[in-house]
Amino acid sequence: MKVLVHINDAERWQEALATRLPEAEIFTSAAPADKRREADYLAAWKPPATLLREPVALKGIVNLGAGVDALLNNPGLPANVPIVKLRDAGMAQPIGDYVRYGLLHFQRDFDRYRRQQHARQWREHAPLDKADWPVGVLGLGAIGARVAAMIAADGFPVHGWSRSPKTLPGIHCHHGDAGLEALLGRVKSLVLLLPDTPATRHIIDAEALARLPEGASLINPGRGTLIDEAALLAALGNSAAEGRLRGALLDAFPEEPLPAASPLWSHPRVWVTPHMAGPTPLEAALDQVAEALRAFESGEPLDAVDPTAGY
Template identity: 45%
Template sequence: MPLTVYFAAGARLWPVYGEHLRAALAAEGVEAEILTDTPTDPAAVDYIVFAPGGDIADFRPYTRVKAVLNLWAGVERIVGNATLTQPLCRMVDAGMTEGMVEYVTANVLRHHLGLDRYLLGQDGWNPAEEVPPLARERPVTVLGFGELGQACGRALAALNFPVTGWSRTPRATPGLTCLHGPEGLEAALRRAQILVLLLPLTAETANLLNAERLAWLPRGAAIVNPGRGPLIDDAALLAALDAGHVGHATLDVFRTEPLPEGHPFWAHPRVTVTPHIAAGTRPITAARVVAENIRRGETGQPFLHLVDRARGY
């Protein structure tokens, strides 16, 4: 008897995911009926594929569901739903990781080489007065050293940047330096000429980069944030930029998206705004992760990327 999978990620996404999800399930040897409309019998559904803003607010009727499989890496908009008691898996897929590595590497190199002064041709023929440092002389810190953070750290280290990772709890990171906890955070920030933010958004990480911690950065440090907007106190960042303590901030994520017209970030000369493009979910690779998790659920194996409700990710 085929499984029943409810694609509850919104009608807009089904044309993008449908073909890939069917192919991925077939490749995993999973026979499934995929529903795209609200089920007449929620208790007959085996798995839910979900995205925030999707088709379900109350998960209680889905009594047979073995897992809710999120299409986004972030789960902050769903993990607090009190009706969601089924196992919840976040999305970690190869395409998303590659995209994040490319975005982070490009912007770290951009800040390292000071390319902004030349990009629009506004500086004329005005070479830098001093030879720029080599990558080996430019320390980079990555806050958030999970799979994405470590992948970015390895790519930067391969270019000879001295990379320090930081996570809230200890992590084994072969070949990379990783600090943890409050004391490790201060040490990681004080050495960060370029800072990359890849933390999940939880109660503990909201406004992590406040005025006090921004002051720990070396003067002129650059910030690249493709993680979550609320990791940074916006007012504190603007003050640090105006004072010249932070040299530049490249921001891909914001408290409100799209970033509202008239927000100070749009016009600030030391802020680059990108429209949440760093690492979107790639349907072809994400569908494979979903299908593998369904196969795992059916064969008694542990789910990939299972969310720890207590930690929030």
Template identity: 40%
Template structure:
């Protein structure tokens, strides 16, 4: 019977994943992208941005695991076998990293650190006007696992925090909005907007000129979801006009970000290379291990994905 596990990622060689899985499951036929062998042996595909059509070439694959909490990188492949279940990792470590990223950039903006850094370079002792935390409103786009964790941590710091989701959700201490009408209401009260939405047909290009115009003047954007959410020209125009005061961007429409892109040199943009949250096998593996056991025992899988909604 096919029982090989294929690790399909160009980012790392999979050694740590192999070690972690074997500690729980025993010796494995663990194969990497450059040493797949007979594809008919592959039962499970652990994948991050797999080459288009590759997973469909595994005739006996029974489980596809996204090595990220998002699955748009898988669903972009129109040859993905429809009958094979897709699951995603639920990684507490990654969730924590993402909220740290949002809080860092929000606090940096909130406390005018860039302005003080410029004053230091100019050897100027200059005190900036202080905005009280109670008057700096945080808006979170997306209230999945990462969005909820991020919202709760902002609220714990004393920021008036609200979140938006496609369908109605309730979070203690967090003002929540949903649907098309709710999006406009969230934007109108967001001085710092944090995007953690999944990338789907409905959310692609959502961060456009109309959305930026709905934010208060001087609002700040933190995008740590997907680059495909942002219409780049619209964001640059909003920054150039002064309507937005700045942006911290971790994800981009093209990655790596091309050297000629204006984001690299724009004075109001901070660029990081898709590092807001990195999958850690130590914290991400428990659900993967459980699903491999469940698959082989004929039990229901956890953390399954609906390919139609994209999450």
């Protein structure tokens, strides 16, 4: 088996994969073009279209991340080549911690205390109990389900949403359009962990934001395309007056890095982080990649990406 690796720090991935797959020949995209064309499998994160077109008999692709939108939208993606992706690989824990931080930020009024500090105001706010702070989690895949469980274990009532029905212990599960409408109307914080698909782009638009209770907050460690930015800014209001939405903690954006001219940078009720919520733990990811490549080679059933669904 010949495996072509393309990712930042590809040499480290190459070396670590070689210890797990001693029977394989593993090389990076820095190899000569003749060698790249021989690849049976591609393990990559956001490969260029030219690289995707090079292998002449590619049997499978391992996407080295949970989001596959960049790969599926790549014009060089070969047709009918099965794709598998990382389906957690340790990312759920740091994403859950990011969400927990965001929830406490708003539930314990740290956003308001920060503004009071700048104004030299000494004023205490009576906090709501966690039990009175319902949280909505949109997306109940491998990561979303784990994050929802972590939040519930902290004492927050959790409402989860997915396209199709799901049952998760301790989570109030909703599905479909009616379920989304019901969820939006009852949560104080909304967490976005959906994939980027045609059905989810701008799922948080002006209509969705208007359904949230006054003073709700938004936390997005998922995909930047889930939010209509103009609608978000309108819901947030301006520096002089708080809008319908209390604040937003945003880690993902349609264009990354976030352009310097974006009004999100300077908005007083927006917190921007540089797509750092869920770093991929290398060792756990490598184990999953090796397992997927062996399954490809042996013909075992795969939990493959559905290009039509987008995940």
